Amino acid sequence: MLPTRILLDLDDVCNRFTMYALKQVGYPVDPLGYRDFNPEWGWDIVSAANTLHPSRQFTPAEFWDSIDRDVWATVPESAEFKTLLRRCEALVGSENVCILTSPTLDSDCLAGKLAWIHNHFPKRMHRQFLIGPRKHFCARPDALLIDDGDRNVEAFRAHGGQAILVPRPWNSLHYMPTETHLHDAFTMFFRMKEHAGVT
Ligand SMILES: [Mg+2]
Incomplete structure (x- = not known):
């Protein structure tokens, strides 16, 4: 089915959160590339951090506490961001694209993400976001999720939605x-879409 609405993930789809956060908490990684992230680490930024620096071990709570509002607000855009947004708007129309982002337990994260949205998305998108960890609640046959998390994509599809998994080293x-x-x-x-338009 042709999607009529798109749910667009923020972290590591529109931006470069993982590598930037690892750099900000003190690891010598390239924040603009992915070569320092070993695919074997999988979907776990905290264990990636602890593997990068075995003498400095974070608990998940300590790791997330160390990412303050400014870090969330200043993550660089991904290489794909501009083209991806243009494609989404061309496919379903700007009014049918909604940012869908999952927060951590830290309120700094929410505030920083809102700042990111305002700083990087065009004004027409500034009221088009949903923040919540249960992305599959937005699933329906004509909804397309664009996300870098295998679990998000699997749950969205399992609840009747469509999804594109954005290739990253952890998926x-x-x-x-x-x-x-x-x-x-x-x-x-x-x-x-072209076919639907001519038949
Ligand atoms: Mg993501």
Whole structure:
């Protein structure tokens, strides 16, 4: 089915949260690339941090406490962000694209994410966001989730939605070039749209 609405993940889809956060808490990683993240670490930034620096061990609470509001607010955009937003708006219309982002337990995270949205998205999107950890509540057959988390994508599909998994080193598409995957996925949807328009 052709999607009529898109739910767009923020962290590590629109921005470079993971690598930037690791850099901000003191690890010598390249915040603008992914070469320092070993795919074997999987979806666990805290164990990635602890592996990078075995002499400095964080509990999950300590790790998330160390990411303050400014860090959330100043994460650089991902390489894909501008093109991805343009494609989303072209496919379903700007008014049908909604940011969908899961917060940590720390209120600094919520405030920082709102600042990020205001600083990076065009004004027309400033009231188009949902914040919540249960992304699958937004699933329906014509809804498309774009997310870098395998679990989010699986749950969304299991509840009847469509999803694109954005390849990153911590997910099951880590071997895939990100832009190629996004290009191919959107090409398929644009073809569907074109076909729907002529029949
Ligand atoms: Mg994400």
